[in-house]
């Protein structure tokens with residue numbers, strides 16, 4: 001078995017490549033797959049190795065991957081990320097009802113003593129209801145869905161969403177063996193400190 005190097009890269013689609021170069025297997029995966037369930041990651045590994053060695057692809061693995069790739073959540077997230085990364089300019093932090101920088105600065109003071117550097121903050125181009133927020137480490141940018149920029153959206157909802165994304169800044173992805181852990185135990189413990197967590201989650205569910 002040759003050594004395997006896996007990299008997550010900033011692709012705007014689910015592009016995945018595998019190559020055998022200089023005795024090494026090199027795999028590039030879209031960072032959109034960062035939070036994918038382990039079964040999906042296993043399916044991708046199977047498909048790529050089957051392609052590389054020209055072996056038949058197991059139907060169950062193929063289906064599992066296809067189902068994930070076409071699921072609405074992933075499609076919306078790709079759209080959101082593509083919107084933020086494409087030629088279009090960022091919408092910027094200033095919304096009609098909420099200013100993301102103002103919300104961020106207050107949360108920063110309230111929960112982490114103002115210690116986090118403020119990343120780029122921008123409203124999404126579209127009113128996405130699935131991809132509500134996304135922290136793009138490559139651009140150090142938090143993108144928030146416009147769905148929160150309306151009077152019917154309570155302040156605790158946008159606060160919770162930004163707080164969650166801030167915690168992604170504070171707690172980078174951890175490796176548990178071969179598994180990428182996006183929401184670590186420390187992450188979740190800190191998230192639980194948000195006073196209106198239950199109300200915010202209930203509001204998000206109703207969107």
Ligand SMILES: [Zn+2]
Pocket residue numbers: 164168182183
């Ligand atoms: Zn998250």
